[in-house]
Amino acid sequence: MSEVxxxxxxxxxxxxxxxxxxxxxxxxxxxxxxxxxxPLMSGANAIHGVVIVGAIIVMGHAHSTSAIVLGxxxxxxxxxxxxxxxxVTDRMLEMFRKKPGKK
Amino acid sequence: MNTIHEVIKxxxxxxxxxxxxxxxxxxxxLFVFGLKMLSKPDTAKKGNLWAAFGMSFAIVxxxxxxxVDGEPIRHIPLILLAFAIGATAGWIIARRVKMTxxxxxxxxxxxxxxxxxxxxxxxxxxxxxxxxxVPYGQLITIMPGVMIGTVSFTGSMIAFGKLNxxxxxxxxxxxxxxxxxxxxxxxxxxVWVMVRPDVHADGHIGAWPVYLLxxxxxxxxxxxxxxxxxxxxxxxxxxxxxxxxxxxxxxxxLYHNQAMLTGGILVGSAGxxxxxxxxxxxxxxxxxxxxxxxxxxxxxxxxxxxxVKEISVNDTAVLLAYSKKVIVVPGYGLAVAQAQxxxxxxxxxxxxxxxxxxxxxxxxxxxxxxxxNVLLAEADVPYDKLKEMDEINPExxxxxxxxxIGANDVVNPAAEDDPSSPIYGMPIIRAHTxxxxxxxxxxxxxxxxxxxxxxxxxxxxxxxxxxxKDSLQKLIEEIKNL
Numbered sequence: 001m002s003e004v005x006x007x008x009x010x011x012x013x014x015x016x017x018x019x020x021x022x023x024x025x026x027x028x029x030x031x032x033x034x035x036x037x038x039p040l041m042s043g044a045n046a047i048h049g050v051v052i053v054g055a056i057i058v059m060g061h062a063h064s065t066s067a068i069v070l071g072x073x074x075x076x077x078x079x080x081x082x083x084x085x086x087x088v089t090d091r092m093l094e095m096f097r098k099k100p101g102k103k
Numbered sequence: 104m105n106t107i108h109e110v111i112k113x114x115x116x117x118x119x120x121x122x123x124x125x126x127x128x129x130x131x132x133l134f135v136f137g138l139k140m141l142s143k144p145d146t147a148k149k150g151n152l153w154a155a156f157g158m159s160f161a162i163v164x165x166x167x168x169x170x171v172d173g174e175p176i177r178h179i180p181l182i183l184l185a186f187a188i189g190a191t192a193g194w195i196i197a198r199r200v201k202m203t204x205x206x207x208x209x210x211x212x213x214x215x216x217x218x219x220x221x222x223x224x225x226x227x228x229x230x231x232x233x234x235x236x237v238p239y240g241q242l243i244t245i246m247p248g249v250m251i252g253t254v255s256f257t258g259s260m261i262a263f264g265k266l267n268x269x270x271x272x273x274x275x276x277x278x279x280x281x282x283x284x285x286x287x288x289x290x291x292x293x294v295w296v297m298v299r300p301d302v303h304a305d306g307h308i309g310a311w312p313v314y315l316l317x318x319x320x321x322x323x324x325x326x327x328x329x330x331x332x333x334x335x336x337x338x339x340x341x342x343x344x345x346x347x348x349x350x351x352x353x354x355x356x357l358y359h360n361q362a363m364l365t366g367g368i369l370v371g372s373a374g375x376x377x378x379x380x381x382x383x384x385x386x387x388x389x390x391x392x393x394x395x396x397x398x399x400x401x402x403x404x405x406x407x408x409x410x411v412k413e414i415s416v417n418d419t420a421v422l423l424a425y426s427k428k429v430i431v432v433p434g435y436g437l438a439v440a441q442a443q444x445x446x447x448x449x450x451x452x453x454x455x456x457x458x459x460x461x462x463x464x465x466x467x468x469x470x471x472x473x474x475x476n477v478l479l480a481e482a483d484v485p486y487d488k489l490k491e492m493d494e495i496n497p498e499x500x501x502x503x504x505x506x507x508i509g510a511n512d513v514v515n516p517a518a519e520d521d522p523s524s525p526i527y528g529m530p531i532i533r534a535h536t537x538x539x540x541x542x543x544x545x546x547x548x549x550x551x552x553x554x555x556x557x558x559x560x561x562x563x564x565x566x567x568x569x570x571x572k573d574s575l576q577k578l579i580e581e582i583k584n585l
Contacts, residue, residue: 003237003239004239006239006240007239007240007243010240011240011356014355014356014359014364017361017364017365017368018352018364018368021364021365021368021369021372022368022371022372023372024135024369024372025138025368025369025370025371025372025373025376026372026373026376028135028138028139028142028369028373029138029142029373029376029377030376031142032142032143032377032380033142033144034380034464034466034473034476034491035144035473035476035489036141036142036143036144036147036473037377037380037381037473038205038206038209038473038474038476038477039141039147039151039473039477040138040141040142040147040373040377040473041209041340041341041344041374041377042205042209043137043138043141043147043150043151043154044138044141044344044348044369044370044373044374044377045209045212045213045216045344045347045370046151046154046155046158046212047134047137047138047154047158047348047366047369047370048213048216048344048347048348048350048351048366048367048370048371049158049212049216050130050134050158050161050351050362050363050366050367051216051219051220051223051347051350051351051354051363051367052162052219053161053162053165053360053362053363054219054220054223054351054354054355054357054358054360054363055219055222055223056162056165056166056169056176056182057165057169057171057176057358057360058222058223058226058227059178059181059182059185060166060169060175060176060177060178060179060182061171061174061176061177062177062178062226067226068178068181070222070225070226071178071222071226072181072184072185073185073222074219074222074223074226075182075185075186075189076185076186076188076189076192077189077215077216077218077219077222078189078215078216078219079185079186079188079189079190079193080189080192080193080196080212080215081193081212081213081215081216081219082158082162082189082193083189083190083193083194083197084192084193084194084196084197084208084211084212084215085193085197085209085212085216086151086154086155086158087193087194087197087198088197088200088205088208088209088212089141089151090148090151090152091197091198092202092205092477093147093148093151094148095202095477095480095481
């Protein structure tokens, strides 16, 4: 049981961030019109590509060859997620641009 | 008082590291603003750019300033090479793919993120140092990271294959107990590693449970998505999207990295809400979707099907051109035939004849909520002509002709009057209340829910068989000749 408390104590600030981010995420998108569901999902998809930061950290502090190889793949996968995600979202939204005066 | 091993060490830092935290803060703020702007039509494009800007900030900052015990990021040329490969491939795929294939693409990129998260967690596991006591904090972030990331990866790949038409549905109820059992085993494995870790003499923890968890999660991801019907795929992709967000957040916990944490959690919670919104649009509970009730159903058909009546292109043209009010209900068939431009052309022609035309968009028309809006916007259909289901339904009884193009389940009256139907209770566009209905369809095939549509047998309904593109082309010619 003490391990649980230890974990909670060490990570108290992180847990605050988690709780507030959850509420923020809900609040930020709760009024989205159905029109934007697909682009929003795609945009959110790109944002979780932030996992690439972890891939860079792993790769950057790798010491064995196998770790370097795996890290290399992790960075490629993460980049695909980030770049592909943002470009696709942009392409979807490109099509909304010409629409005339939306209230 | 308890002592904590993890924090009893001197914290060394450089100005760069301090700067990096500031960069992460800015990136997190940009993610929030980006997401907020993405949820409004006017600012969506800018929002996407802001989020992308935040992301590049976080990436560059990490490469330049990240330190572990004063050691900078190494292998930078290799990292840049991997980055170049991923960026080029991602850019090309994202630019080249057809608009109809968007949902698959989102699923594919989501799977990549999941795999990335799983790989990171997998590589961190051997680094765990349990010599001075088991670091539960690391275990509880690594194990679920592997599990969620892998489920998200294989699940997304199956969803991709299904939407692409490579993989069919596996409609069996037998999978349900198997899946529940598998989930139980995976969760107990995580608990087991926490409670009784296999600590070696050198302070490392035996890695076999992680590999076992990896294998089981990969299988679970496949079995989880397999029985779910194609019509529910958008919900599944949205769910897997929030899974990947969670996996990224676990990575953030692992590295005490605020950008990964906020980014991941934001997507996790926003994705979950989006999933619920989609379920609401179909009047189905998330549990139902996950249990694969849609695909497993296949309720017996009780009513006599009756006969369908065909209509010629010529008659259709006349009927449309001399109507006062026409409503178009586009569906996936229109998207597949790439006929959205022709559709808009026909609408413009009709308007020249003084016909009032509107589009009725079902929340899940196409394969994803909002997908049809994107497709029609591509064809320059004015935004104010697109009406949502609740807005258009009261107008339908006063409508002369409803033209259903390649849509099926979203106009099936069985959703309202046949309690035995698997789609009973799903809100539909009430096309059957209009004065005349014209259904453009390739053949008498069933829709994604694989059930009979009694709208086609309605006495007011006329069928115009053929590929949507060909039919519209001919129709445009006929209307021009009137």
